[in-house]
Amino acid sequence: MADLTTKIASLTLRNPTILASGITGVSCDSLKRTSEGGAGAVTSKSVTMEARKGHNNPIMVAFEGGFLNAVGYSNPGIDHALQEFSAYDGEAPFIFSIVAKDAEEFGEIARKADSLQACAAIEIVLSCPHTPGYGTMAGQGTPQATQDITRAVRQQTKKPLSVKLSPSIQALGDIAKAAESAGANAINMGNTAGPGMVIDIERGQPVLAFKVGGISGPALKPLAVRCVYDVFESVKIPVIGTGGISNGKDALEMMMAGATAVGVGTAVHYRGPQALGEIAREIDAWLDAHGHASPGEIIGIAHENEPRK
Amino acid sequence: MINMDEKNAYKTFRIASIRPDNYRVKTFTLDGALEAKPGQFCMVWIPRLNEKPFSIMNADPLTFNIAAVGEFSNKLHELAVGDKITLRGPYGNGFALTGKEKKVLLVGGGYGVAPLYFFAKKCLAQKIEPVMVIGARNEQDVLLEKDFTEEGVRVVVTTDDGSKGIKGFATVAAQAELDAGGVDAVFACGPEKMMAALARLCKDKNIPCQVSLERYMGCGMGICGKCVCGGQRVCADGPIFPGEEALKENDFGQKSRDASGATKTL
Numbered sequence: 001m002a003d004l005t006t007k008i009a010s011l012t013l014r015n016p017t018i019l020a021s022g023i024t025g026v027s028c029d030s031l032k033r034t035s036e037g038g039a040g041a042v043t044s045k046s047v048t049m050e051a052r053k054g055h056n057n058p059i060m061v062a063f064e065g066g067f068l069n070a071v072g073y074s075n076p077g078i079d080h081a082l083q084e085f086s087a088y089d090g091e092a093p094f095i096f097s098i099v100a101k102d103a104e105e106f107g108e109i110a111r112k113a114d115s116l117q118a119c120a121a122i123e124i125v126l127s128c129p130h131t132p133g134y135g136t137m138a139g140q141g142t143p144q145a146t147q148d149i150t151r152a153v154r155q156q157t158k159k160p161l162s163v164k165l166s167p168s169i170q171a172l173g174d175i176a177k178a179a180e181s182a183g184a185n186a187i188n189m190g191n192t193a194g195p196g197m198v199i200d201i202e203r204g205q206p207v208l209a210f211k212v213g214g215i216s217g218p219a220l221k222p223l224a225v226r227c228v229y230d231v232f233e234s235v236k237i238p239v240i241g242t243g244g245i246s247n248g249k250d251a252l253e254m255m256m257a258g259a260t261a262v263g264v265g266t267a268v269h270y271r272g273p274q275a276l277g278e279i280a281r282e283i284d285a286w287l288d289a290h291g292h293a294s295p296g297e298i299i300g301i302a303h304e305n306e307p308r309k
Numbered sequence: 310m311i312n313m314d315e316k317n318a319y320k321t322f323r324i325a326s327i328r329p330d331n332y333r334v335k336t337f338t339l340d341g342a343l344e345a346k347p348g349q350f351c352m353v354w355i356p357r358l359n360e361k362p363f364s365i366m367n368a369d370p371l372t373f374n375i376a377a378v379g380e381f382s383n384k385l386h387e388l389a390v391g392d393k394i395t396l397r398g399p400y401g402n403g404f405a406l407t408g409k410e411k412k413v414l415l416v417g418g419g420y421g422v423a424p425l426y427f428f429a430k431k432c433l434a435q436k437i438e439p440v441m442v443i444g445a446r447n448e449q450d451v452l453l454e455k456d457f458t459e460e461g462v463r464v465v466v467t468t469d470d471g472s473k474g475i476k477g478f479a480t481v482a483a484q485a486e487l488d489a490g491g492v493d494a495v496f497a498c499g500p501e502k503m504m505a506a507l508a509r510l511c512k513d514k515n516i517p518c519q520v521s522l523e524r525y526m527g528c529g530m531g532i533c534g535k536c537v538c539g540g541q542r543v544c545a546d547g548p549i550f551p552g553e554e555a556l557k558e559n560d561f562g563q564k565s566r567d568a569s570g571a572t573k574t575l
Binding site: 022023024025026027029030032033045051052053054056057058059060061062063064067069071074075076077080084200202203205207209265266268269272273 | 531560
């Protein structure tokens with residue numbers, strides 16, 4: 001058996017799989033269940049300052065390559081979320097995902113999130129493609145905004161901090177560097193892509209209530225792999241590769257591009273909450289079969305230069 | 310490459326007939342069929358408005374029993390024969406039979422009777438005797454009684470105010486049926502407090518029980534987490550759960566969630 005222990009700053013995971021934000025992360029019990037299913041870490045649904053109902057349904061639609069979603073950051077607000085997750089005691093560390101309208105509000109929510117004992121790390125998301133006032137729709141996907149927001153959050157917490165970026169932005173390297181220079185401990189690369197649109201031809205209407213939504217699932221994978229590859233060359237902090245990972249081979253591909261850990265989302269639709277544990281076992285089996293003692297031996301090997309680790 | 314699952318594809322039907330059942334419930338029969346199991350549900354979409362889950366009353370032709378209780382269902386009630394209905398599904402696991410049952414007790418409270426009608430027909434086809442308890446607030450709210458009796462199912466009606474049948478909750482009639490003996494399994498759909506009481510009753514009597522949960526639903530595909538009851542995703546892990554499993558979840562019979570994910574007392 002390979003040693004799958006994964007370190008991201010001061011965070012230690014039993015394996016490199018992380019439940020991505022927005023995937024069943026509404027209740028404490030569902031995160032515990034994902035932990036029991038073998039996840040390396042679990043992430044809450046992204047939380048805002050106040051409660052948000054989100055967009056009307058349909059919030060998610062399938063297409064041949066995966067899904068589009070436009071949930072619109074439905075969440076009960078940070079104060080309710082602090083209560084909800086206070087009882088979290090799963091083996092997989094709990095990552096608190098937060099979003100806000102600007103740097104000041106980010107700082108304020110981060111201060112609250114940091115106060116939660118169960119919170120092992122904080123993720124800030126600057127990349128949602130489908131919610132007015134947040135993410136790329138609020139201009140948070142620029143180097144300057146990334147630096148300002150990351151700095152504001154860094155001032156409120158000493159816990160490991162990851163910044164989640166959009167795969168639909170060209171200046172990724174500069175944005176990742178901005179996050180790193182402002183004190184981020186990891187880059188989560190990244191969010192859903194697009195936005196895209198699905199039209200039902202029998203009704204002649206976009207299916208999603210918000211009309212457009214972020215693309216996830218297998219169709220996102222090659223884009224996400226390329227983004228991880230680029231970010232790996234731009235920063236020294238670890239990269240969490242997220243996008244289209246359905247099985248161990250997908251995860252290994254992402255790790256060869258440079259990911260230290262992998263975010264798993266849509267695969268929970270295909271394989272249920274135990275998907276992460278299964279993916280970890282598939283990574284393990286492949287590493288064993290290829291004579292590797294740990295994932296560290298393959299992280300970043302797709303790059304021309306020697307891997308840095 | 311994982312191909313798109315057929316259940317996730319939107320399918321457009323036309324309404325073949327509409328039957329008014331009472332002052333706010335109508336039965337909509339569509340012009341086609343869907344391969345589905347009793348207890349499964351569809352996500353019905355009205356473009357530019359919303360999308361909501363509805364349990365299936367019949368698969369062939371596809372039929373839904375719909376109460377006008379809000380903006381979305383009111384809009385459905387405005388539709389006429391020939392109009393389009395677009396939906397995806399079927400979703401969820403459905404009621405399960407072991408193959409050993411000879412007699413089963415079905416308990417439907419309020420609008421929960423429709424999926425049990427579909428299930429009763431399946432039982433009859435497998436030579437299992439279903440007994441149906443219909444619980445309602447009053448005489449006007451008793452749904453589908455004639456549909457069951459026309460299939461030859463014995464029906465016991467209870468009303469909260471005693472305006473029809475036995476006065477009291479459906480659980481009172483269910484207890485009497487269980488006490489009479491011979492019931493191999495219980496299947497319930499209705500208010501969650503009723504189902505929680507029934508699940509505890511069945512646990513005490515050591516009779517297998519399945520309950521159909523209802524939650525605010527978002528994606529319907531096991532991803533968004535809005536419909537969780539404790540750690541269970543009602544859309545993908547349910548909506549049917551063994552009573553004993555449901556009783557392990559702290560939320561069962563106690564708490565639900567709104568569209569934001571905030572908990573509210575049932």
